[in-house]
Amino acid sequence: MFLGLDADGVAHFTAMVAADSGLPGSAVNARAAAQMFGDNRAAIIAHARALLGWHAHNRFCARCGAPSQPMRGGAMRTCSNPDCATQHFPRVDPVVIMLAVDGDRCLLGRQAQFPPAMYSALAGFVEPGESIEEAVAREVAEEAGIGVANVRYVASQPWPFASSLMIGCIADATTTDVRIDPDELEDARWFSRAEVRDALRKEGPLKVPPSIALANTLLRHWA
Known part of the structure; x- marks a missing residue:
């Protein structure tokens, strides 16, 4: 090829x-x-x-x-x-990946297969007939029970596992009580900016995705 x-x-x-x-x-x-x-x-x-x-x-x-x-x-x-x-022709599947933020803290979640102590931005596929903003709001609500508004685009990344285009966004939380969907996440919680900065320096208990991942870019942008 x-x-x-x-x-x-x-x-x-x-x-x-x-x-x-x-x-x-x-x-x-x-x-x-x-x-x-x-x-x-x-x-x-x-x-x-x-x-x-x-x-x-x-x-x-x-x-x-x-x-x-x-x-x-x-x-x-x-x-x-x-x-x-x-x-x-080759297809590309759009996926939103996002940070819901509430002042000086952001929402991160983890799946059961993640390495110990690793948390990442929430993510999900865009559904047919749905805008990026609508997909962000739906996914955060479905996975963590959090409402969001004021969705802002930050960056994108091709993710060939299998063939996705990751669309990175940040959104303001309108609610803060976390209610996870156990079929999607093992846990989700709020982390302070200081905790995220420590994790990006590979310090402290929190682990975040490596620099190759768009989730890391979102965290760096926010932190």
């Missing part, structure tokens, strides 16, 4: 191979690999991971069910049925 040209005009490609393919080096999880690089190679890894994942999960036409074939270097797939010939 063709990824594109770098600044020097060198073409970059990606391919799906087995971990024991005999290639030099060793297989590394894509998240771990992205954290090894501080330059644009992390973005190349994300692009490759998302593109390969899309091709692996879209081998058949969603319209008629016939096998589809990669075309244009992997930028699209075309149905092999000549009576259909539908063209399919």
